[in-house]
Amino acid sequence: MYLSSLQIKNFRCFNDDGHIINFNPGLTVLVGENDSGKSAIMDAIRIVLGTTDFGWIRIETNDFFNEDISREISISCKFTSLTPDEQAYFLECLTYEKKGAVNTPCLYLHWKCKYLLSFKPPRPVSSFSTGKDGNGPAPSSEARELLRITYLRALRDAYSDMQAGRHSRLSQIVQNIPGLNQGKSEFQDGMDIHELSLVGITNLSNNLLAAHPSLKSINDDMTEILGKQMLLKKDIIKTRFEVAGSNSNDLQKTLALLEKLDLAVDKNASAMQGKVGLGTSNIMSMACELLLHKEAETEKKSSFLLIEEPEAHVHAQRQLKLIQSLENEAESKQQQIIITTHSPLLASVVKIDNIVMVKEGQVLPLAKGHTMLDDDDYRYLEKYLDATKANLFFARSVIIVEGPGEALLLPTIAKLLGCSFTDFGTSLVDVRSTGLRRYARIFQRSNIDDTWGIKVACVTDRDVMPNCAPGICIDEKYTLDPSTWPKKEDRNWRAEADFTLEEATSHLKNIKQKADGQQVVTYIADHWTLEYDLAFAGLSHSKMQEALIRALVKVSYAKQNWDKKTDDIKTAIKALPTLEDRSSYFYKYFAKKTASKADFAQQFAFELEDAFTGNVSELKSMLPSYLVDAIEYVAGE
Template sequence: MYLSHLKLWNFRRYGSKGEIDLSEPDLSVDFKEGLNLLTGENDSGKTAIVDAIKTVLKTSSNDWIRLNEDDFYDDTNELRIELCIKGFVASEAKHFTEYLTTVFSEEDAVNELHLSFTASKSEGKIKSSDVRAGVGDGRILPADAREYLKATYLRPLRDARAELIPKRNSRLSQIFAEHRAFKDRDDHILLNIYKEFNEAIESYFDGKDSQGNPLTDDQYGKELKKSIDNTIGNFFETTKSTQLSTSSAQMRRILESLELSFSNSINPGLGSLNRLFMASELVHLSKEDWTGLRLGLIEEIEAHLHPQVQLKVIRSLLKLEKTQLILTTHSPNLASKVPLENQIICRNNSAFPMGHKYTNLTKAQYVFLDKFLDVTRSSMFFAKGLVLVEGWSEELLIPIIADRIGFNLVDNEVTVINVSNLGFENYFSVFSRKDGRSMGTNISVITDCDVRAYSEEIVNSNKEYTKVDDEQYKKECASAVIAIKEKYTDDVKAYVAEEWTLEWCLMKSEVLGELFVNTVKKVHLNGNWDDDKELQLAEKLYKKSLNKSEIAYQMVKTLTEDKKEMDISALRTDESMKHIYEAIKNACS
């Protein structure tokens, strides 16, 4: 069985004013069997989702979970959480026979367990309901059934060291106590070993070895006990004597005395201990004789792990069978390696599963993204705005242009994604939903109209370049711009260069034209750039010999150093470059 669905009303950031309407949850999100990765910017609601699940199911480590006023949305006085659990096999369903709901379809009949939890506050006091099972409010789910629903939870920035050392009620002892190696074993071999050890302790303080023979070289223990007995005799009757021993042989105490560590390793770091702790929790989730819910909730899975180790861990988790995991992360590194279909993007008080049932991505696009969605591009899952560009030139220039015209991309949480080609749709379709919901990400696509201002002809075995009629050129550019923009929707806006390419626009720019030409002359020393810059640029664009990325880098360097006070605000009305300004403005709005 697995957690299939979560609905929230007025829980944390997921809420609305007025009475709770059961037909309109403030959050409704599906989960997959296997691994689910919750991504999104800070304060997007990832932790709220995990905490809502914990509130209903509780945890195998018996964490103290209690609602407070901050759990209620805004100033509302009532909240509700609903969970749906599916995928039962017979050995699991037997624990909930009276509480299951059978859902019929044309193909099959499926058993579902619907759980609900409500809470209200009044005059500063919070009243929580019991967990109920069934459609609507159902019936109270008894404690013995709830034991089979507890989730395994690892908190963010977890103190793995404290969880692995001997102590009362240690997490390690809890995990081991539930394993068939120790559960309900009153005749366990360790109990006998512990009894023998305890008898050996008592014998030492009697001056004897474990066989009852006198110790010839160590009677200090006996001397210590005799001193205690003499003192005790002064307080009680002289016949009173003491006994020194360890605690009685109980499995719980034996397990609480265990420590899990690495062999031949001295003082391992937090990253290693964190992995060790996660491994022990997965042992708990993977118990072969367990017929309850196998659900792991791990917040900030990347905690204390460097990028390469993150990849090892996530690769291992993706291979797990019969175990459902719901993870939260701020790591683009992890987002780039987990298949997109296993991710849920949290933003704008909602959660968006990225499976094929929910997005307008094609199967081919899923394959493409799983292959080419690297760490840099995965940062789009955490951004409030996106600027998608064709290549390195735009990726280098746009951040400094944005900063100079009053739109700092970092402050506005906007990411520039270099798609390295014209395949913009492979990326922006991630945000296109089958249900038509907007994910609230402002997406700008910057591209060229790609209408050539010069023609190329071979004359006497030589290539010659002739300028196209200016009126014809502008007409073709205008038509190309309209055609390109028509391919995009209101959610994704295209900003098209009304000239041949970005470099052509830079050359003709009233604001950046001089800087561009001076930079090109330094990068490409040969050529008559002073007298006929258009012909020189056209020839290099045709031959694809223009070093675009180096030119862009040098321009950024000049704007950062020699011309750091240069005013480029006039780009807003620059006929050649205003599309760049408009694209940045849209992404930052």
Template sequence: MYVSQLEISNYRNFTNFNVKLKPVTQIIGENNIGKSNLLDSLGLIFSQDVSFFKRRILEISDFNYNTILELKKSILNTSIPPQDILYPKIVIKATLKDWNLKQEAVITDWMSNSDFTEATLTYTFAPISSFDKVEEITQQRQFLKDYEEELGTEEFKKIPESEILNLINFPISKYHYRIHGGNQNESLANAYHLNQLKFELLDALRDAKSELSASRNNGLLFRVLNANEETEYQDLKKQLVGLQRAIEDNDAISGIKNRISEQLDKISLSTETSNNVVDLIFSLPNVADLLRKLSLIYNDNPIKIERNGTGRNNLLFISLMLSFIEDPERMQSTFFRIVGLEEPEAHLHANLQNHLASNLEGLIKEEDGTYRKDIQLILTSHSNHITTKIDFENTVVLHFKNGNVQAHYILDGFGTTAEEKRQINYLKKYLDSENINLFYSRRLALVEGISEKLLFPIFYKIKTGETVDQSACAIVNVNGLAFKNFLQIVVNGFHTKCLVLTDSDIGTKSEDRAEELKNKYDGVDKINVQISELSTFEKDLIDCNKSKEGKKILCGTLKIVRPNAGEKYVDDLGTDDINVENYFSLIEDYKSEFALQLSLSLTAEHTGFNIPKYIEDGISFLDPLICK
């Protein structure tokens, strides 16, 4: 069984959000896009953890900000009748499918379709039934009216709307939560059945040191140890037999008892029913007391976890959690468990990240390669190493589109034709730890080779005043002419505004390629194909800087890249303009060295250097508001 679809309304940064999930789902996207919020929303339904029970009673800050703002503006607008104003509610709906017979016994009452192949659980945080919204809105409006009369209409009008809106209360105390199953909102989910479903979250800010000690009742190690039946630890108690006698025979303890009795004789009276003799009794600890004394140690020379490196403790913590969920035959195994793993890469070097990611999917698979029915794994990551090791079929990108967060699977829209399969294979090969950055960006520039990759960030900074990183712009070198493979992702629905910089290749066998590419994507408003005027990027660059300050920069660069031939060329050139073909012939076999050295020169000083027009136009397409 697994959650196949999650729908979220008005929760934190989600307005109306819908995402399909798989037995293993990797969620990526830029910071603050809602990856943690998505996991938290699942916890509101499935977690049995005490902290999540408390978290189910939400705060105002848990509501989508724009939803609250819209409500307050409606209250402020007295032309809207109170009965027409709707107070927002948070709704999180999880659809379950593909269960086994044991799980079916738990979810039967939650069936939600006529084929009995889907079941739903819905968390709702909404006003209580006795809440009188008309009375509430009337009171709020009366308060504002009284305040305006007190202050005076002219002074009241000077107050910014944002401050007026802050005066309007949101009746959070009138809200409560409920979890219901199926399509009947009146049918509360049976608490016993709901308890058979679990949610385990390894959050990004996990305290590995605390969790690896069993001294805390809610610590992970204690929960793992305490998950077994008490009878399995019965033999430990046998080791304590005779400990009471040993305590009584201990000279130090006997001396303490005698000294206490002597002092008691001095300050107390003996009666017929009592004397001043004291003793110490040993209370046999229960199993839980014994387990709390355990901590994990690691390595051949065992040391306490406090002495371990943070990365090692993080691996121990993940391993502990996975051992807790992996054994389906464990006595207290649940019918279904969702595991949310946030940023498993924390404190791990690249090799460890690669190794961890390569083995994550295998942890929830049967021997025949099928996914287990009792576990669903949802992980979030910012690590390019981990991201590229998880199957792209299971990788979904969260991104902003039209102001709202939306989900897009990397391979959404690709079909089963031979061409599309070839494109998928290409992407799996070339979406490496560097190129995967395109999914963390809001702008994308596809370039043909290393020269453009090195110089485009410099041109972008010159043109916009911002770095490509500040503008959330990714640059991908397609290593030749494989633009279509990457562009298909954009065509299939990924939001990125995509610029293509390509050579015209005039005078070569492929001189029609660039125009064909431009014509193919002219109808896609998110894609802009820019073509060099001359045959190559370098020739355009030389042509627009063949005189004045641009010439000085190019000549200085050439002398560094080609110390002998470059020096001679510059000396022979004198005051003449640079000849494009002659200059290009000197760098044709040194393109990457030329681009690197030019980028260093322009970083130090770019005054008077001209950017080729087709590149300027491309940058303006990517960032029309900031371009100077």
């Protein structure tokens, strides 16, 4: 069986709308910014199901939504795919739901908590029930033990968990391994010591300690002192050393022995020296917890593992190995794993189907059927969604661009306009000329009633050059007369003359329709491409023209030629009759590969900072309007 859904009302950041979180049978990854509700989901599961370390959550006033203790917290879990044995355990608690022509058993668990305001001070009381409507009996204590989950908290002290001590986590895990106490409980002369069970080792150790000659001599001295110096003549008292716990039952003896164990790195068989670091301790701790799941698989029992921030203290390559191992473990075996993460690296390598975004108490699964992504989109994103793009899962708004020019330049422009991407929690994603539509669809819900709250701006080129551009940027033999151009089917570019007014309108509409929808808005270049549009908007202003030409020259020529080339370009631009001609001349440097778009964007960002810092309105009037609109959209309320 597995936890297929969780409903939460009035718990922490979740209001009384009845938020439903759907989980996968294998791995589910909860992603989102801080205080979005991820830990609240994990704690809600722990409250209802209990944990294998028998941890307990005390309900406080701040666990109620808006700290309103007149409300009632309600948490409901639904389990499906129960095995025959599991159905037998929960027989009187099952609900049968119709799937097609078949009645399928499932298990509903309802936990409710409210404050008794009539008491001073008020105190919380909780109730537990089953059934779809919560009118069924609570399961037996034995049955509830099958539901306990293994939980690894965030910021855990993994090193201490693996050390010896009373009630150590390591001893709790090891004691649950079947067959642990196989062997003989008493030592016989001539016996191979390896035939002893753990209880046998304890008994032998206790006997050897109590009967040690040095201790026996000390005991004899103690008896002599008592008899000669402390007691009366007829008092008969003899002492003996007794090892604490030697009269305990076998289970207590086993626990006492296991609590002496540390989990340490064998430094003779590894390159590691010194104390184990936090990251390695975390990995060892998770490996130890997975022992419980391995044994559950052997016994054909369902098991549940919750991990908050598995990436804690773990470097990138180990993170990749860890998440892929957890995903494979969950898919290939009868166990469910739910994790929370703040790591774009982890989010980038798990299947999109396994990700659930959590934002301000709203839960938005990315599994098939919940988004506008189709099967091909999922395959594409799983292959090309890397860590630099996966930060979109944690963003408050997203701006998607199609090239390095926009990716390098837009953060600076946004900062100068007072809309810093960092300050507004905006993620910039460069899809490198392909896949803009696919990334945009991540944020479009199949159910348009799903509230999302994440604004997405898609910035793209118009890809239609002015009629003068072919002769300036491609070949001088091309004139304004389209008859001098190659046939449409023989070229990979289009100019304005190739479109009627109706066709031009349809072209723009088609570009927008690829990604537009819900809170995703496409911003198309005003004229052609980024660099052309920057020139078109800025060459008429002396200050911006200076910044554009200076950046272009610095990335195109050796330093000793900068002054001369700057004057040459200014003169050439001034001699051209129209703004389209001048902007096309500027873009010629990129079309003919004289300048790198990425290098120019980086250098132009420096020039803008030098020239326009603190001059928001002046800069805004000299920039392409589509860039300004896109930035203001993702930064707006």
